[in-house]
Every structure is written in C-alpha cells, then in structure tokens.
Amino acid sequence: MARFLCALLILGTFAILPSFTQAQDRETKVRDDRKLLENSDHWIYNDFDRALREARLKKRPVLVVLRCIPCEACHEFDEQVVEREPRIRDLLDQFVCVRIPQTNGIDLSLFNYDYDMSFAVMYLHRDGSILGRFGTRTGRTNEHEDMQIEGFAESLELALKLEQVFDSQQTALAGKRGPDAAFKSPEMFPSLKDRYTDSLDYQGKVVQSCIHCHQVREAQRLVYRSAGKPIPDDLIFPWPGLDVVGIKCDPKTATTISVVNSNSIAAAAGLRPGDRLLTMNSQPLVSVADAQWVLQQT
Structure with missing residues (x-):
C-alpha cells in the first residue's frame, strides 16, 4: 500500500511539472523580451x-x-x-x-x-x-x-x-481604418474589465496580467452572446483568406498571385498566376493582410 501511494505521489508530481514549467517558460519569455x-x-x-x-x-x-x-x-x-x-x-x-x-x-x-x-x-x-x-x-x-x-x-x-x-493617397487610405470600436481598448470589454488593466504588471504576475490577442475576438463575441443577440458573420468568420475568392499569393512576395483556382471568382475575373494585386476597393495594397482587410469589410 505504501509503495502504491508513493507511486501515485511520484506520478502526481510529474503530472504537474509540465504546466508549472510551461508557466515558468512563459514568464521568462515575457520578461526577457522586455529586457532584450x-x-x-x-x-x-x-x-x-x-x-x-x-x-x-x-x-x-x-x-x-x-x-x-x-x-x-x-x-x-x-x-x-x-x-x-x-x-x-x-x-x-x-x-x-x-x-x-x-x-x-x-x-x-x-x-x-x-x-x-x-x-x-x-x-x-x-x-x-x-x-x-x-x-x-x-x-x-x-x-x-x-x-x-x-x-x-x-x-x-x-x-x-x-x-x-x-x-495624394489620403482618400484611398481612409478606407484602411474601420468604424470606431464599441470599446476603446480591450480592458474595457465587460468580460475583461474586472480582470485586467491597461498595462502589464511587471512587478507582479506579468503573464496573468496580459490580454492576449485572441481574447479580444472572444470578448467581442461575448458582447452579443451575453445580450442574447446573433453574433455577426464578421466575428464568426473573421479575416477571410484569399482562398475565398480562389487565389493564393507567393509568401516570398507582397501580393503576387501564385495559384488561381479554376471555377473561382478570381478565375472568372481573369486573374492569373504572376499577376500582382495592386488595389482592392480602391485601397492600395502592401500585403495579403491588406487584401484580407478589404474582404473583412465587404
């Protein structure tokens, strides 16, 4: 019996080690990034x-x-x-x-x-x-x-x-900024405001004080869910990739098309591999992310 309990204790120790080590690693990464x-x-x-x-x-x-x-x-x-x-x-x-x-x-x-x-x-x-x-x-x-x-x-x-x-591009660039956000900053969301502040706590639990990027999207959805309202499509399917219109860009370029899927919107529009995406919805593009922004707002 004593041997069995000892084995359980050892197993329990090893079971908690990964999460503890992982927490230490996260803490080290965050603090070392600032130190560097x-x-x-x-x-x-x-x-x-x-x-x-x-x-x-x-x-x-x-x-x-x-x-x-x-x-x-x-x-x-x-x-x-x-x-x-x-x-x-x-x-x-x-x-x-x-x-x-x-x-x-x-x-x-x-x-x-x-x-x-x-x-x-x-x-x-x-x-x-x-x-x-x-x-x-x-x-x-x-x-x-x-x-x-x-x-x-x-x-x-x-x-x-x-x-x-x-x-000369201010009018075209104006479209790269969306409407004002319902909440000015993440810590103001109802689901986050009682747990976080507007800065990291480097004097205390710095990792736990951080609002991660994905938490912003979750907080946006919770606003609708908590009110019993339908969640908008752009929050359920955010930032669509260019595959929705049938293209893929070469990652070694900013916006040069490498693949056009047959029977796609892009193919119907006459786009071909080697073409470069210069503008969408009159907005000048500097990357695939810029094109995704246009799709997100469409």
Missing part, C-alpha cells in the same frame, strides 16, 4: 505614443509589431524581424519601429487586425493614418507557407512608397 529590447537603439518597447512623437520629429512612418510573446506560432519569423535580418535591416531603418507585446491599452479603432494571430504588423503615417498591414495565416502551423522575410521586405518597400505619396 527596452534599451534598444532600434526598437521602442511598448510605448506607442513615444513612437508617434519620434516619427513626427524624424518625419518617418511608424512600424508597429504586435506580438503575443508566449505563443510559439510565428516565433521564428518574429526573431528575424526583432534581430533585423540583413534583408530588411536598411528598410527598417527608414521607420520608427515599436514593439507592443500585449493588447492591454491599445486603441481598437486604430489597431484593427486579425486578433487570432500571434504576430502582426501595422504601418502608420506619422499622423496616425494607416498605410497598411502585414501578417496572415492559414493555420496554426503554416508559418513558412504564409509569411517569409522576402515578402515582408517587399511589403516594407511598398509601405515606404505609400508614405512618399501620402498627400
């Missing part, structure tokens, strides 16, 4: 207002990386961006770059992107206008099929070109 970048010469860490001020001073566009640190998805791509991989280094130097590691406190009217992603980029004019978005996904483990550094480099170039002609 808070004094960086190239990244502003978790201070969007400072990034805007610096952009106005230097007359540069802003590149915002929104990253869920503990998530494994996209971590390789994220590392390439953070470490300023040689193919994008000179392009990043033309932006004021800021890294936001949580959704606490973000302006949901401005930062409207696919909240089910753990890595997303937004390009902004120094006045806060949206130039474009970058980052797409077709599944949890398809990082290399969806995003590659060559495609990001081309997207950066297109965003910089838009910045140069910003004055």
Whole structure:
C-alpha cells in the first residue's frame, strides 16, 4: 500500500511539472523580451505614443509589431524581424519601429487586425493614418507557407512608397481604418474589465496580467452572446483568406498571385498566376493582410 501511494505521489508530481514549467517558460519569455529590447537603439518597447512623437520629429512612418510573446506560432519569423535580418535591416531603418507585446491599452479603432494571430504588423503615417498591414495565416502551423522575410521586405518597400505619396493617397487610405470600436481598448470589454488593466504588471504576475490577442475576438463575441443577440458573420468568420475568392499569393512576395483556382471568382475575373494585386476597393495594397482587410469589410 505504501509503495502504491508513493507511486501515485511520484506520478502526481510529474503530472504537474509540465504546466508549472510551461508557466515558468512563459514568464521568462515575457520578461526577457522586455529586457532584450527596452534599451534598444532600434526598437521602442511598448510605448506607442513615444513612437508617434519620434516619427513626427524624424518625419518617418511608424512600424508597429504586435506580438503575443508566449505563443510559439510565428516565433521564428518574429526573431528575424526583432534581430533585423540583413534583408530588411536598411528598410527598417527608414521607420520608427515599436514593439507592443500585449493588447492591454491599445486603441481598437486604430489597431484593427486579425486578433487570432500571434504576430502582426501595422504601418502608420506619422499622423496616425494607416498605410497598411502585414501578417496572415492559414493555420496554426503554416508559418513558412504564409509569411517569409522576402515578402515582408517587399511589403516594407511598398509601405515606404505609400508614405512618399501620402498627400495624394489620403482618400484611398481612409478606407484602411474601420468604424470606431464599441470599446476603446480591450480592458474595457465587460468580460475583461474586472480582470485586467491597461498595462502589464511587471512587478507582479506579468503573464496573468496580459490580454492576449485572441481574447479580444472572444470578448467581442461575448458582447452579443451575453445580450442574447446573433453574433455577426464578421466575428464568426473573421479575416477571410484569399482562398475565398480562389487565389493564393507567393509568401516570398507582397501580393503576387501564385495559384488561381479554376471555377473561382478570381478565375472568372481573369486573374492569373504572376499577376500582382495592386488595389482592392480602391485601397492600395502592401500585403495579403491588406487584401484580407478589404474582404473583412465587404
């Protein structure tokens, strides 16, 4: 009997070790991310207002990386961006770059992107206008099929070109910002307001204080569910991929089509592999994410 109880205790210990270790790992990742970048010469860490001020001073566009640190998805791509991989280094130097590691406190009217992603980029004019978005996904483990550094480099170039002609493109770019959000920031949602604040608690339980990106979408749906109202289609099927119109883009490019499905909307429109998507609904595109934004609003 004693031997049996001892075995149970040992098994119980091993059963709780993975979750405890995982929690430690998440904590380490979050704290190490800040430690690595808070004094960086190239990244502003978790201070969007400072990034805007610096952009106005230097007359540069802003590149915002929104990253869920503990998530494994996209971590390789994220590392390439953070470490300023040689193919994008000179392009990043033309932006004021800021890294936001949580959704606490973000302006949901401005930062409207696919909240089910753990890595997303937004390009902004120094006045806060949206130039474009970058980052797409077709599944949890398809990082290399969806995003590659060559495609990001081309997207950066297109965003910089838009910045140069910003004055003549303001009407077209206005469509890249949606209507004002019902709740200004995530911690204001009824399902989140009693559990989170507008910032991370680095002095305490920092991981538990973080509002993850996917929680924003869940909170949006809960507003309708709690009121007994139908959940809108754009919250049930958010950010449709380009496969809904029958195309796939080459991830080594910004918006160049690699596949057109037969009998699809795209095929009927005459699109072919090798064509590049330049605009949708009059909005200039700098990435697949920009095209998804148009579909999301359609």
